[in-house]
Amino acid sequence: MGKLTTSPPPPQATELRRWTLSEAADLRGLRASLHEELTGNVLPEGGSLEEVPELIVLIATELATNALRHGIPPTIVRLLATADCLILDVADHDLSTMPDVDDSRPEVAGGRGLQIARAVSLDVGWYATxxxxxxxxxxxRA
Incomplete structure (x- = not known):
């Protein structure tokens, strides 16, 4: 098990887009809308993304799924930008628990979103408001 670093994203980051999710059915719209925001193109049914947009959409889906499953709705997903990076910020309203990276859980048990995020992103952290x-x-940033 491991804890994430406690730190907010870079303060100079500006919000590009925000999504509010209430249930798992909202994830499909998030993926399509996020893809369009990142690439300027509508994602065709069954289409694949370029590497960085695909990773961002994957991590947004994983973190939003965790927040919907284990947090208190609504889940808020924000896409932020600095001069050299894009930042996903996923929030839920459960202040009673801290994020936990459980390396001992079998892959089939789910809950691998934080591990995947750590593996494919530049940095991962958390903070509370x-x-x-x-x-x-x-x-x-591509």
Whole structure:
């Protein structure tokens, strides 16, 4: 088991887009909308993405799924940008738990979103506000 670094994303990051999710059915719309935001193109049914956008969409889906399953809705997904990176910030309203990276859980048990995020992003961290617990991951800007 491991804890994530406690730190907010870079303060100079600006918000590009925000999504509010209430249930798992909202994930499909998040994926399509995030892809369009990142590439300027609509994702065709069954289409694949370029590497960085695909990783961002994958991590957004994983972290939002965790927040919907284990947090208190609504889940808020934000895409932020700095001069050299894109940042996903996923928030839920459960302030009673801290994010935990469980390396001992079998892969079939699920809950691998944080491990995947750590493996494919530049950095991952978390922070709390008065109302939300936020997990963020940063990616190189294409």
């Amino acid at each position: 008065a109302e939300t617990k936020n997990i963020w991951a940063s990616f190189p």
